[in-house]
Amino acid sequence: MKQINSLESEVRSYCRAYPVMFEKAKGPYLIDNDGKMYLDFLCGAGSLNYGHNNPVLKNKIIEYLNQDGIIHSLDLATESKEDFLKSFSKNILSPRNLNYKAQFTGPTGTNAVEAALKIARKVTGRTKIISFTNGFHGVTLGAVAATGNSHHRGGAGVSLNEVVFMPYDGYMGNKVSTIDYFRRLLEDNSSGVDLPAAVILETVQGEGGINVASSKWLQSLQEVCQEFGILIIVDDIQVGCGRTGSFFSFEGMGIEPDIVTLSKSLSGFGLPFSLLLLKPELDQWKPGEHNGTFRGNNMAFVTAKAAIEQYWTTYEFEKHIALKSNILKSRLEEISSKFPISDIQVRGKGMIYGIDCILENLASEIRQKCFENGLILETCGSDDQVVKLLPPLNISENKLHKGLNILEKSIAEIVQESNFDKKLTAEVVQN
Ligand SMILES: *Cc1c(COP(=O)(O)O)cnc(C)c1O
Numbered sequence: 178m179k180q181i182n183s184l185e186s187e188v189r190s191y192c193r194a195y196p197v198m199f200e201k202a203k204g205p206y207l208i209d210n211d212g213k214m215y216l217d218f219l220c221g222a223g224s225l226n227y228g229h230n231n232p233v234l235k236n237k238i239i240e241y242l243n244q245d246g247i248i249h250s251l252d253l254a255t256e257s258k259e260d261f262l263k264s265f266s267k268n269i270l271s272p273r274n275l276n277y278k279a280q281f282t283g284p285t286g287t288n289a290v291e292a293a294l295k296i297a298r299k300v301t302g303r304t305k306i307i308s309f310t311n312g313f314h315g316v317t318l319g320a321v322a323a324t325g326n327s328h329h330r331g332g333a334g335v336s337l338n339e340v341v342f343m344p345y346d347g348y349m350g351n352k353v354s355t356i357d358y359f360r361r362l363l364e365d366n367s368s369g370v371d372l373p374a375a376v377i378l379e380t381v382q383g384e385g386g387i388n389v390a391s392s393k394w395l396q397s398l399q400e401v402c403q404e405f406g407i408l409i410i411v412d413d414i415q416v417g418c419g420r421t422g423s424f425f426s427f428e429g430m431g432i433e434p435d436i437v438t439l440s441k442s443l444s445g446f447g448l449p450f451s452l453l454l455l456k457p458e459l460d461q462w463k464p465g466e467h468n469g470t471f472r473g474n475n476m477a478f479v480t481a482k483a484a485i486e487q488y489w490t491t492y493e494f495e496k497h498i499a500l501k502s503n504i505l506k507s508r509l510e511e512i513s514s515k516f517p518i519s520d521i522q523v524r525g526k527g528m529i530y531g532i533d534c535i536l537e538n539l540a541s542e543i544r545q546k547c548f549e550n551g552l553i554l555e556t557c558g559s560d561d562q563v564v565k566l567l568p569p570l571n572i573s574e575n576k577l578h579k580g581l582n583i584l585e586k587s588i589a590e591i592v593q594e595s596n597f598d599k600k601l602t603a604e605v606v607q608n
Pocket of ligand 1: 222284285286287288290313314315316379383384412413414415416440441
């Protein structure tokens, strides 16, 4: 740990919040080198939807390695790639009546976002992109320009251009339709907003504070976009792969995006892997125009296919997610109702939930206390004021309750120790 602190760059972040040396991981648990077990409700920021070292996926990789399967291949044809594409098409796209071409980008989410923005600009011949308040899309230049958070934007070092921000669903409170505002700007020749190539959005904002867009808002957005010939990019990097209860977060919402980005849990095993889905008519790339040395990770092809075949060939898994979603929601509402301040809000969908603590200090105190008590979770939101829960989707109900018990106990301890009642009331009044 000391060596890491002195040898690794100041840019490190998560290891500051959880300052122990981790040694092993299994299912919903991270285990440190003292053997202490932590329930992991951070899950690699949503990269481990099927838990750590999922045995089915692990065995597939071991088998693949043992038969000298190809590890690196640029974008050469490999059997593992074809097998993944066939399985994805058959089990994910076809049953949902979706027709997309698949583009493998460099292995990070942000690279898929870069590719999405590039192809939208190329196809439409327009430069502007509309992103939304509190959106997070990655930290390379194109993607960070579409990211709201000033902490991330500040790291860019150059001016961030060609993206215009619109208020997300609910940004102006319940009574204001932010889509009416968007439409008005597009209709008015003097609004100063140029016709954009695309909008990019998360249907549930993961890093931005667990803000959930309603189906009504998404449908109105799609209507406006269709009317003005604007492409819709759904960034499903964090909330896709089952996180909101269905494979894609936009299923059942009445919209069909033109472009979709997937990454984080796509490999199922925590391996770097990214995928861009695009409507066939948008696939106007020239060979190698958006390239990369690590396009398509063969080990990830193997585990991604195995994950699809383990979890997504029937609707059983979705039913299990729905059951656990109910537990998560009702327990969090119960827990938050015991808080000494009233503005606390529980938000989420499927198995991504947040408790908006209003106060940054309170959220980080909860994270810290939970960590001491054996539960890892993260904070998010514009001021890191939201405690975020991302349990593995395949966690048992028992372990889910166990994690929530730790959360409840930790909050009770904070309230008791610090006389939070009075302190919080004072802070809230000041704000
Ligand atoms: C994590 C994330 C990204 C960026 O992915 P990286 O692999 O970190 O580059 C982009 N969009 C969303 C919604 C994300 O959650």
